[in-house]
Amino acid sequence: MRRTAFLLLTLIPFFASAQELESLSGIRLNFSAPSARAAGMGGATAAIFDAASVSENPAAIAEARRSVTVEARHQSVERNFIDGVDDGLSTTSRRDARQQLSRLTLTQPLAHGTVSLMYDEPLNAHSDTRSLFTSMIPVPVLVDGGKIVGGPHNAAKHVCQQCWGTQIPVPVALNANANLRLRKYGVASAWTRGALAYGASVQYHRLDQDTKTTSVTIENPIETSHDHSFTYALGAIWTITEHTRLAASYDSAAAFTSRRSGTLVILPAERTFRTPATLRTGVAVDLTPNITFAADVVHVGYKAMANRDHEERSPYHSASYHDAVELHAGTEWRVSPKLAVRAGFWRDPAHHLESRHWTAYFEWPEMLGIIDTNEKHVTAGATIGSGRARLNAAFDRGSKSTTSSIGIESSF
Secondary structure, three states: OHHHHHHHHHOHHHHOOHHHHHHHOOOOOOOOOOOHHHHHOOOOOOOOOOHHHOOOOHHHHOOOOOEEEEEEEEEEEEEEEEEEOEOEOEEEEEEEEEEEEEEEEEEEEEOOEEEEEEEEEEEEEEEEOOOOOOOOOEEEEEEEOOEEEEOHHHHOOOOOOOEEEEEEEOOOOOEEEEEEEEEEEEEEEEEEEOOEEEEEEEEEEEEEEEEEEEOOOOEEEEEEEEEEEEEEEEEEEEEEEOOEEEEEEEEOOEEEEEEEEOOOOOOOOEEEEEEOOEEEEEEEEEEEOOEEEEEEEEEEOHHHHOOOOOOOOOOOOOOEOOOEEEEEEEEEEEEEOOEEEEEEEEEEOOOOOEOOOOOOOOOOHHHHOEOOOOEEEEEEEEEEEEOOEEEEEEEEEEOOEEEEEEEEEEEO
16 A cells, blocks of 8 residues: 555656646646736726726727727745645745736727727746755655545544554655746727627637646656637626616636646646636726726636546546635725826635545545635725826735736827
């Protein structure tokens, strides 16, 4: 049994799907990022008419003026890992930073509607954990009837008649060097009929990912994906009264082919990397002529990301994701025609990879080595300028990440 456990834990990376490998390396997979204006309001954007938010709701460009928006973003993320369970769980962390051109929109009103061309880069992540786990860590394991029931952090609480302890020398987290970049190009159209604004978009998604993992004893395959996928989005904003708007939008999922190469490939070399579908609902209320409150509820279908290709081929059962519901809320105060300030809050629920069954005999979620909790964010932002040129800036502070966004919007 000791040899079996060691072999199965060693081979975990071979059975994991593409996005599972990214998740095991510590990358928190979020596939949307708000515009600079919306980011200052906690990402509450569904019911706001904002041409830069066309990626989240195509109806947002209805009756917009001709404009160009260019935005950039800097993000710093701290990733936490379990690196030992000798006297309870011990942890380590790593912080990575990236900056990039994040959004570009060109909006043009027409005789019977509005059209927008857009570019969006919601995800550009890198994680290298090889320097964190350079040696094997002795992991005490308590087994009862062929099932791992815990490490020393809960072994004292367990009393059994037939159990034994052993030291399985495995790294608690996965050594990986992961790079993941998702870019979206699209065209959107929106129309207005009475109190209802509605829109649709078609988007071309480009995924580039390169992930190299290292197991306990052997060099694992290299996972790569340089593929494209087409998606669509639908949205509507209903102006109930002069001061109240309701909105809803849906963004379909994308699927990419990823390939493995290396010294050992147990399962089919081609896999599917999936992104989740998103359903967003929102409300915006003008509390005064100069103050607007907005709130969104966003359902993200992370569960569909898990790969099921190999479950019939192996005693290893894939880890899984769970759908998540994000909450966003924020306020905008237009202080003067040339100045607006914003503040907001949003909650990003834990949606990391979770183990289900490593085998029919072993069950130990801590072997994933990833620490993932709900992340709460506080945001602030401002717009300076009016007429032909405006500068939008936002700052998002979460418990594990910090994001700064800046954009220039020009109307002509």
